[in-house]
Amino acid sequence: MALACAWLLLALLPILGASAETAGGPSRSSAAPGRVLVTGFGPFHHHGHEYDHNPSGEVAELLDGQCFQDTICVEGMKLPVDDAGVQVAQNFLLQGNPKAWEAIIHLGLESTTKGLKVEVAALNNKAKDNSTIIDGGSTILPTTVDLGALDLAPALSGVDGSSPEEMWSRDAGHFYCNEIFYRTLRVVRRMYMKDGRLMPVVFVHLPPTEGVNALRDIARVVLELSVLITKDSPPSS
Ligand SMILES: *[C@@H]1O[C@H](CO)[C@@H](O)[C@H](O)[C@H]1NC(C)=O
Numbered sequence: 001m002a003l004a005c006a007w008l009l010l011a012l013l014p015i016l017g018a019s020a021e022t023a024g025g026p027s028r029s030s031a032a033p034g035r036v037l038v039t040g041f042g043p044f045h046h047h048g049h050e051y052d053h054n055p056s057g058e059v060a061e062l063l064d065g066q067c068f069q070d071t072i073c074v075e076g077m078k079l080p081v082d083d084a085g086v087q088v089a090q091n092f093l094l095q096g097n098p099k100a101w102e103a104i105i106h107l108g109l110e111s112t113t114k115g116l117k118v119e120v121a122a123l124n125n126k127a128k129d130n131s132t133i134i135d136g137g138s139t140i141l142p143t144t145v146d147l148g149a150l151d152l153a154p155a156l157s158g159v160d161g162s163s164p165e166e167m168w169s170r171d172a173g174h175f176y177c178n179e180i181f182y183r184t185l186r187v188v189r190r191m192y193m194k195d196g197r198l199m200p201v202v203f204v205h206l207p208p209t210e211g212v213n214a215l216r217d218i219a220r221v222v223l224e225l226s227v228l229i230t231k232d233s234p235p236s237s
Pocket of ligand 1: 128129174
């Protein structure tokens, strides 16, 4: 109930987003909300199937500019399912994180899953031809989110088909979902936050979802996740 109210409140609150801070790189004043990048993908074609609706891109667009109280604000991006799309986030990070993201959540569609799946690792595998993304790079890169501190059960309770017990996955596949996760982790694992921790990056596979209410339910969970993964930032003083 509290969550439903929080979501309603969000819908009513004026959007704090983009203009709140424009300068300054990764460090921010303690009063400003943290910025979380949420990416999703657009429609795509895979193994002979057309996926005309991709809930991941739709959720990213729903969340763009949304803030949770004064804690975090989301920048949502819908990316194409191709070699360029999976390099967009990586390239911003390589330019020194000009948008001062404090965490990144990548979303994608998993057509056979029933609930949300948090991917615990990415594989050094290029979607286009199954060669390696980075020659000599680590075969597996684990998420930089503290999974032990992540309790999504309360947030998931209102989402159809999602069971907190079934939310973990150790196989992000061989396609672009895996590749964007690997690329971002690769860069983030070479950068340090100002407090010496790695930027939290996670990938969540979404089930096929249609209808604005169902998409909003998922967007709400992703917003909750954004708050959870940025929560252990050092207290302002
Ligand atoms: C890559 O490997 C996966 C798993 O074996 C397979 O399903 C997929 O078709 C392969 N992709 C390409 C481009 O060969």
